[in-house]
Amino acid sequence: xxPTGFVALxxxxxxxxxxxxxxxxxxxxxxxxEALSETYLPLLRMFRSLETDGVPFKLSLSLSPTLCAxxxxxxxxxxxxxxLDAQIGLGEREAARTSGDPAFGPLADLYLQLYREDxxxxxxxxxxxxxxxxxxxxxxxxxxxxxxxxxxxxxxxFQLIPESLSAQIETALxxxxxxxGKQPAGLWLPHLGWYPGAxxxxxxxxxxxxxxxxxxxxxxxxxxxxxxxxxxxxxxxxTVFIRDAAATDAVWSERTGYPADAVYRDFxxxxxxxxxxxxxxxxxxxxxxxxxxxxxxxxxxxxTEHKVPYVPAAARARAEAHAAHFxxxxxxxxxxxxxxxxxxxxxxxxYDAELFxxxxxxxxxxxxxxxxxxxxxxLRFVSLGEYEQLHPESQVSTPEFSxxxxxGYGEVWLDGSNDWTYRHIHKAAERMTxxxxxxxxxxGLRERxxxxxxxxxxxxxxxxxxxxxxxxxxxxxxRGRVEEAASSFTKIYDMLSANTxxxxxxxxxxxxxxxxxxxxxxxxxxxx
Amino acid sequence: xLSDDDLRAIADRMGLGLPPELERLFVVEEILEALExxxxxxxxxxxxxxGYEDAKCWSGDDGxxxxxxxxxxxxxxxxxxxxxxxxxxxxxxxxxxxAEADLLALDPACxxxxxxxxxxxxxxxxxxxxxxxxxxxxxxxxxxxxNLPRPEATYRIDLxxxxxxxxxxxxxxxxxxxxxxxxxxxxxxxxxxRLLELSGVAALDIVDEVEENPARILRDEPVGRGA
Numbered sequence: 025x026x027p028t029g030f031v032a033l034x035x036x037x038x039x040x041x042x043x044x045x046x047x048x049x050x051x052x053x054x055x056x057x058e059a060l061s062e063t064y065l066p067l068l069r070m071f072r073s074l075e076t077d078g079v080p081f082k083l084s085l086s087l088s089p090t091l092c093a094x095x096x097x098x099x100x101x102x103x104x105x106x107x108l109d110a111q112i113g114l115g116e117r118e119a120a121r122t123s124g125d126p127a128f129g130p131l132a133d134l135y136l137q138l139y140r141e142d143x144x145x146x147x148x149x150x151x152x153x154x155x156x157x158x159x160x161x162x163x164x165x166x167x168x169x170x171x172x173x174x175x176x177x178x179x180x181x182f183q184l185i186p187e188s189l190s191a192q193i194e195t196a197l198x199x200x201x202x203x204x205g206k207q208p209a210g211l212w213l214p215h216l217g218w219y220p221g222a223x224x225x226x227x228x229x230x231x232x233x234x235x236x237x238x239x240x241x242x243x244x245x246x247x248x249x250x251x252x253x254x255x256x257x258x259x260x261x262x263t264v265f266i267r268d269a270a271a272t273d274a275v276w277s278e279r280t281g282y283p284a285d286a287v288y289r290d291f292x293x294x295x296x297x298x299x300x301x302x303x304x305x306x307x308x309x310x311x312x313x314x315x316x317x318x319x320x321x322x323x324x325x326x327x328t329e330h331k332v333p334y335v336p337a338a339a340r341a342r343a344e345a346h347a348a349h350f351x352x353x354x355x356x357x358x359x360x361x362x363x364x365x366x367x368x369x370x371x372x373x374x375y376d377a378e379l380f381x382x383x384x385x386x387x388x389x390x391x392x393x394x395x396x397x398x399x400x401x402x403l404r405f406v407s408l409g410e411y412e413q414l415h416p417e418s419q420v421s422t423p424e425f426s427x428x429x430x431x432g433y434g435e436v437w438l439d440g441s442n443d444w445t446y447r448h449i450h451k452a453a454e455r456m457t458x459x460x461x462x463x464x465x466x467x468g469l470r471e472r473x474x475x476x477x478x479x480x481x482x483x484x485x486x487x488x489x490x491x492x493x494x495x496x497x498x499x500x501x502x503r504g505r506v507e508e509a510a511s512s513f514t515k516i517y518d519m520l521s522a523n524t525x526x527x528x529x530x531x532x533x534x535x536x537x538x539x540x541x542x543x544x545x546x547x548x549x550x551x552x
Numbered sequence: 553x554l555s556d557d558d559l560r561a562i563a564d565r566m567g568l569g570l571p572p573e574l575e576r577l578f579v580v581e582e583i584l585e586a587l588e589x590x591x592x593x594x595x596x597x598x599x600x601x602x603g604y605e606d607a608k609c610w611s612g613d614d615g616x617x618x619x620x621x622x623x624x625x626x627x628x629x630x631x632x633x634x635x636x637x638x639x640x641x642x643x644x645x646x647x648x649x650x651a652e653a654d655l656l657a658l659d660p661a662c663x664x665x666x667x668x669x670x671x672x673x674x675x676x677x678x679x680x681x682x683x684x685x686x687x688x689x690x691x692x693x694x695x696x697x698x699n700l701p702r703p704e705a706t707y708r709i710d711l712x713x714x715x716x717x718x719x720x721x722x723x724x725x726x727x728x729x730x731x732x733x734x735x736x737x738x739x740x741x742x743x744x745x746r747l748l749e750l751s752g753v754a755a756l757d758i759v760d761e762v763e764e765n766p767a768r769i770l771r772d773e774p775v776g777r778g779a
Contacts, residue, residue, distance in 0.1 A: 039608065054611050181637055215605075220729075239756050242748060243732045251751030269752035276604065283604075296612055318611035330567060361750050364743040378608040425731035427640070430758075433731060443695065447647050448625050450635060486727040488609060490767035495565055495612040511623035 027404035029358025038088035040099035049310030086212035093539035114307035127333035168407035188453035223258035239427025253369035256421035283384035308404035347393030353396035442490035484509035641703035734760035
């Protein structure tokens, strides 16, 4: 059956680099463990289930270099098993506590079984090699892997220091090639942060395509005559896919999107807050107050204090119904758009991967249902690369500066809460270029320190930190990460200027911030 | 006009849980406030996934998980410079520094020396509107948000000092291009306008105010379906 429309699901899997082996229990590493348990492993289970049943599925998945660094890290793998053991211990305690309770008893069992399954999958099925598991589906053509900037830097705010942008891209590509054996064709722009000069940057690294917001594309020069139903091409040939606004709203909207449905599990209501602290604290090492445990027994319910218990069967049925609704809406839009186009309409649906499972507990069920219900029907799921091969030519247009943040431009990453960071990060990046120019051919200890300087500069550029400062969640941790990275870089700069090296300090820093072992500081040199 | 019972019913459906003795005026206020909140959240939800994005970097603590003794950064780097970053069609953020030597050179001149930012449109996009405006700043200031007069223009910002009638430029920023705020859809044919409409252009607030009714603009021409 020839398709009447294409749907491209694009997931961005990303977490900032939070590994800290110097602490016996680095609390922020829980972000990584939670995402593993609730998103990455469930996604892999979904792939496995679909493949076993012979259901066709296609999606594009961006695995950020910082996430890849943590997924490939032996220390974090060991710590993740410790986390799972604590979660299982908590679950056993909860199963006993809620035993006989018709509403909560089965829920405690449900989570306990999930954590046990996570442990089996992680340790036995995948031998702790989650990247290898994704690579398996990549090599089989089921998913397409994209990359993003090295530390998920929001590109528009670094336009003034092009060497830092090149370093972000180059580091990401090298990391991807080493892990997956080939160059990615597409790059996920963090927060869909685009500026007109990005086309030259991406194309100079032989990247073929990326995704922007509907706003950025429709404000493009000239406006796209196919709306968001076909990509555009920048004058230099870079293909720019356009986010489908309706598909975005259906999932992203916190008030009206699917995840807000009353029957779904409430993300915020957690026994970490409901039970006395002494009952939870032994299972949350490093916690400094009430925290999420992952054991959540209540449904969203609605705007009320009187929550109702979560009922998994009802939530599953609703997720399947929402998948049917999503497909019906895409079919309806495709039917409206198709007569106006010279090719089947494309609807690009980019989301953060961690929405599925971690925040929206039923998200993986919804995703799986999409593929199962679509089957071999008239609406076909494609990866971005597959679509680009089918339709290599598109209208020439350059999108406008844009992002998916509030307001549609850059205010999330540049406001009163985070603007102070740019003075320091820009300075570090400029100085890194200065160092790379001054010391173009170093080896040994000096090369090590220059490479660490490059790592610290990239770490300071992560978009997560200004985002968290703005939202206020984990804000002091975010401030600390920028201060640490910028300060470490300054110390490196001063040491090189004074021709001294604090070897012990350097070694310790290398061990802590050990991402990108292949890094080459010379990528910060000016392009000639 | 809705009866008190009708208002109560609406409040209940919205799950507001208002006390029964609450006066009508306050019930109305509560409903309006909730509706406004809903609207804001809808806008936020439709335009910005940030609410979900930061949930993955948050384990329930109120965001004050202190890093272990983060080092304090020097506020300045002892250089004379100015940089400007564009934030959106209305605002740019400028930050600058003045080297100690330059600061000392300023001091003896006069007490009335005035530092200021001079914002100049460069006309690099071929639509030159010559003109500048100045923003006085204090010596203690090292950053400023600048309200930009015009989208789609290019600006340059000078950090300057005025002494009497003399103006000395201390540092000059690179040119910054202000993004478009409204699309240029007039030249599109009926099919393209319909596709823009299907793409959700009306909800994006990017149709120029002189063409403020997007539905009208987008439906001006008949759509040749299937043509």
